[in-house]
Amino acid sequence: MKYLTISILILLGTVLLISSCKDDDPCVETTWYEDADGDGLGNPDVSQSACSQPTGYVADNSDPDDTGSSSPEGTTPASAFDDFNTDAVTVSFDGNEITIESTGVPNHTSPYWDSSNSLYIDPVIADPNQMSPGKINTGSYTVTVPTSPTKAANPSNTGLGAIGIAVSGAPIFNDEEGPNISLSENVASGFDYGGGHMGPTGYHYHLESSDVEENTLLSHDDERLVGILQDGFLIYGRKCNATNDYPTDLDESGGHISSTQHSGEDEFYHYHIINEFYIGSYILLFGAELQGTPNAIQ
Ligand SMILES: [Zn+2]
Ligand SMILES: [Zn+2]
Structure with a gap:
């Protein structure tokens, strides 16, 4: 029983260690720009920062007219x-x-x-x-x-x-x-x-x-x-x-x-x-x- 408890504690510690490692992973936030018209070009005036690409946003910010009918x-x-x-x-x-x-x-x-x-x-x-x-x-x-x-x-x-x-x-x-x-x-x-x-x-x-x-x-x-x-x-x-x-x-x-x-x-x-x-x-x-x-x- 004692050995089992120790084993569980070790296992628990390992899991905690792994998850804390994950939390420590560097998240580099970048700026994403809204692509309302879906042409792959983003609106320089509407942006958010995030680690990964939000839906409807792109890294590009070169769409002068993101109104939906433009190309x-x-x-x-x-x-x-x-x-x-x-x-x-x-x-x-x-x-x-x-x-x-x-x-x-x-x-x-x-x-x-x-x-x-x-x-x-x-x-x-x-x-x-x-x-x-x-x-x-x-x-x-x-x-x-x-x-x-x-x-x-x-x-x-x-x-x-x-x-x-x-x-x-x-x-x-x-x-x-x-x-x-x-x-x-x-x-x-x-x-x-x-x-x-x-x-x-x-x-x-x-x-x-x-x-x-x-x-x-x-x-x-x-x-x-x-x-x-x-x-x-x-x-x-x-x-x-x-x-x-x-x-x-x-x-x-x-x-x-x-x-x-x-x-x-x-x-x-x-x-x-x-x-x-x-x-x-x-x-x-x-x-x-x-x-x-x-x-x-x-
Ligand atoms: Zn011409
Ligand atoms: Zn001909």
Whole structure:
């Protein structure tokens, strides 16, 4: 009995020792910042100190607008969609999402229209011998994007087919004419002044439009809106309204955060046509990687 009591006392002492050791563990309190909108960035004005991360709080304190609808890349200004051709494009807003539907039928003249169409013109810059077969017809393009798109952890390559929808309603393509076949100068010489031509799926743009008097709608060496890409970020012409000049702070995809003619003082991430020749004197609309998460254009 005596031995048992001693054993118990020793055991008890050991337990007490262990638990007191635990209590003595250094707890280094750090500051945690509230992340009300769940974007991983914390509000510098709302914080608490704790040893471990409290729910809804993050270590970061760089969210200037933790109101719940914001993203580090800002919110796409709704007024930008006023620039789209309403004959072809329908835009609907639903909570945190925007759905853009288009028939793909542009609202400008082109030799790619059937000659019976009122928008048909003889080629202005297109080499008739290099024009692709087919006439502009009605298609269907639909994409749903977030109102506040964010950059993805890794940029992604674009694929063949529509990568965005232009303000005219026609789809935007990248720099490829086929699987791993880059656009050639020969093929580009058959493009209309809109920077587009026909393909198996319909009329589409690859290039910036040309500076001809027939071109009254599409961006050429200016700050006009070009369209929206499938990651939800808008793409503007070569110049930015924020500086009335070519932006000098663009990332490798032609993107930056600034205000535009659509956003007042608000800044948000958007692309620009990169101000450099692709082949000959042709300038690509978008031949880079998408910085956001691509949504399917169906
Ligand atoms: Zn093409
Ligand atoms: Zn800009």
